Amino acid sequence: MPHIDVTDRARVHAEVQHFFARQIRLLDSADVEGFAATFTEDGRMHHASRDDDVRGRAAIVESLRANFAQHQGVVPRHWFDKLLIEPAGEDTVTVSYYALVTLTHADGAVTLLPTCLVDDVLVVREGQLFTKSRSIARDDLLLVPSARRAS
Structure with missing residues (x-):
C-alpha cells in the first residue's frame, strides 16, 4: 500500500x-521485539492510566x-472493536477504537481487564503501515475525578 487512498474507505479499513491482526498477535505471543517493530523508529506508546509514556x-x-x-x-488476548478510521494526510490515518484485554489462566478462568479507548496514528512507510503513536486510556478512570486520578 504505497499511499492511503482516502477515497477508498473499504480498502483502508481492510x-x-x-x-492490527498481525500486530496484536505479536503482542499476545510475547514477541515484544516483533510488536515494537510495527512502530516507527520514534514511535510513541502512551498509557494514560499508568502515566506511562515511552518513545522509540x-x-x-x-x-x-x-x-x-x-x-x-x-x-x-487483546480485542479491538468499533474502529473509527479517519484520513489525516496522504499517508496517515487516525484510528480510534475500543479495546478489551482478557487473561486466561491455566484452570480456564478468564480475567477481564478494564476496557480502554485507544487512539492511534498510523503512517505508511515503504508500502507498510506502522504505528506512529498510540494513546491508551482506561474507561474506569473516566469515572474518577481528575483530582483523585493525580494522587
Missing part, C-alpha cells in the same frame, strides 16, 4: 484491520517486558 522501539520493548513480567502464567 488494511488497518489486517495490520527500544523503550517500547523494555516497557512491554516489564508488563509481561507482571502477568506470567496467563494467556493474554
